[in-house]
Amino acid sequence: MNYSKKVMDHFAHPRNVGEMEDANAVGMVGNQKCGDIMKMMMKIENDVIVDCKFQTFGCGAAVATSSMATELVKGKTVQEALQLTNKAVMEALDGLPAVKVHCSVLAEEAIRAALVDYYKRQGIDPEPIVGCSGECTDCHHDHGHGEEEEE
Numbered sequence: 001m002n003y004s005k006k007v008m009d010h011f012a013h014p015r016n017v018g019e020m021e022d023a024n025a026v027g028m029v030g031n032q033k034c035g036d037i038m039k040m041m042m043k044i045e046n047d048v049i050v051d052c053k054f055q056t057f058g059c060g061a062a063v064a065t066s067s068m069a070t071e072l073v074k075g076k077t078v079q080e081a082l083q084l085t086n087k088a089v090m091e092a093l094d095g096l097p098a099v100k101v102h103c104s105v106l107a108e109e110a111i112r113a114a115l116v117d118y119y120k121r122q123g124i125d126p127e128p129i130v131g132c133s134g135e136c137t138d139c140h141h142d143h144g145h146g147e148e149e150e151e
Contacts, residue, residue, distance in 0.1 A: 026040070027112065041055075042114050049078065050074075059103070061097075065093065113134065
């Protein structure tokens with residue numbers, strides 16, 4: 001498979017990787033077919049994503065798309081982040097092999113999952129805004145609730 005220099009760079013040197021203690025938006029998505037799991041954490045203040053981190057369990061393309069997605073939404077408003085498409089992630093990485101396009105879709109879904117969580121924490125129904133309630137089984141969103149209670 002031919003990966004672009006940007007994909008290789010984000011795989012070898014991922015940006016914004018790690019835990020975020022003070023996140024107020026957390027989304028986790030997984031792809032059953034390939035086993036990739038992405039967790040997105042954001043700190044949102046005044047509707048602006050001031051910080052964004054990720055943890056990805058998956059292939060190099062999954063790591064690279066997560067890394068690029070965090071770079072693309074950092075400093076943007078929630079509304080701008082909602083416009084982020086997997087196509088934009090791929091273009092920013094100078095393309096992906098066809099068999100790895102699903103990784104960019106997962107990155108887009110992880111961003112959306114975090115934003116669904118953000119609205120839910122404020123008691124706002126995310127469906128009219130994000131287009132997803134986070135309850136659907138189709139997108140395999142696991143919003144990470146339950147981790148805090150176990151301590």
